[in-house]
Amino acid sequence: MIKKQLIMDKALELFAEQGFEATSVQQITAHCGISKGAFYLSFKSKDELILALIDHFMIQFITSIDYEVNTTKNDEDLLFNFYYTTFDSFHKHSDFGKILIKEQMQSFNEEFILKIRAYDQLMEKVILSMVERLYGEEIEQIKHDLIYCIKGFMKNYSELFLFYNLPLDSKLLAQSLVEKTNILAKHITLPFISNELVQLFKQPMQEETTKEQILEIIEQNIKEIEDSIEKESLILLKQQLLKPTLSPALVKGLLENIRNHPHCKWVAYLLRNYFGF
Template sequence: MMKKQLIMEKALELFAEQGFEATSVQQITEHCGISKGAFYLSFKSKDELILALIDNFMMQITSDIDCSVRNTNDDGELLYNFYYATFNAFHKHSDFVKIIIKEQTQSFNKELIFKIHYYNRLIEGIILSMIERLYGEEVKYIKYDLIYCIKGFMNTYSELFLFYNLPLDLNKLSQSLVEKTTILARYTTVPFISQELIQMFKEPMEEEVTKEQILELAEEKIGEIEESIEKESLILLKQHLLEPTLSRAIVKGLLENIRNHSQCKWISYLLRRYFEF
């Protein structure tokens, strides 16, 4: 395991127990069995480590949801797959989700809050594309209300198994929320959130990720991954990014090869968007 990854995993254990503020770099290094010097070779500060953890977590959640939506060809299954992927991801990373929810209400770190808002905006974009695909012009005036209703379902129902330890039946939960969302889409007639209102309280998004940044990230991941079908696929995708020679069917297959690898989820998400899959 790479030292940076070890630090992130061990720090997460401490953050889950104590929270961000109460956990010191000294405690993290002792828990990892490394020196402070080794820590600072990987991270400039505890805040940088926290941001790296949030990046890693939000990248995985966003890419899982986006992949579920993009890979669902049957519109009748789209909402179900969206909710199932969402709550499965929350459940899989439940310890860190609890930390994020808690720290959002206590932290005054502007960069931390910005990170969370940035990925939140990406997820809103995925939801909007799903709504427009499913309902089209029928929800022209209420689509932004629907985004916030769906986000409300995501947040509220996740609390049931995150904080109350209720048994999680992903199938039943997803079916239930599909029914609720469909009713709202069909029968809501009084819109509250307009596009103009959305623009008033949204912060500017970071600039779109460039081809050069994707290439740099791909090179980094190729260096980190051991020899495997995922590494070979990523090498081919990088070459195709530099000089497009592969068919869309082959590119889609290569993306499918890397999408479930823990270190490739974000690069997979970026490549899917770049190649418009």
């Protein structure tokens, strides 16, 4: 597991500097100080490595934002927390952000494109739950336009920091975008994106993750991490899936225990949705 993470970390440095296409497996192995054989024990190909990087960072990004949206109790803080967490995450993972934006512009790899679209739809789902909570029925006819405006803010302002090296003031930016979003929500009168149009161009969402699939992920995570409070929490959550006996408060506490562990973010997200938190 350590070698796999090393390859991902070192490859990211090269990808950020040269791009996906210009970076060879030979360069990656040389940068890691490992043999090609060691590389292929961890990844079948460079494409598999790239997809693993996308999974790793998009899971970090989406689960952090989803957590803020679902745990912020005060509606007045919700939009600010959403934007602040978004740009703070872009800042922490700026190398990945740069190559992701560049490669989306020139990649013709269908698997790459479908994976990005799948995560994009998960992000839209988070934003939709947020705007419906904030604005209710008042935005029913314009909510899809509002979602695309918010996504535009996220993409365009992140590029300012990623490509122009502007000083990052996440607090000021979040406050500014809260004001802009509220203005749009209150004053859009001519929506372009209708519910019918959304259905026409939206790619089918990934199928809902089943209990059996979540159990499989938990089993894998239990094998990967050392003895710790996170591992104990995963074991209890597995038992809760198989035979529910714990109170909702205790389940929430167990999810809180695992949510920041790098191997557990995705399963924490899946479990939170499965249990309806």
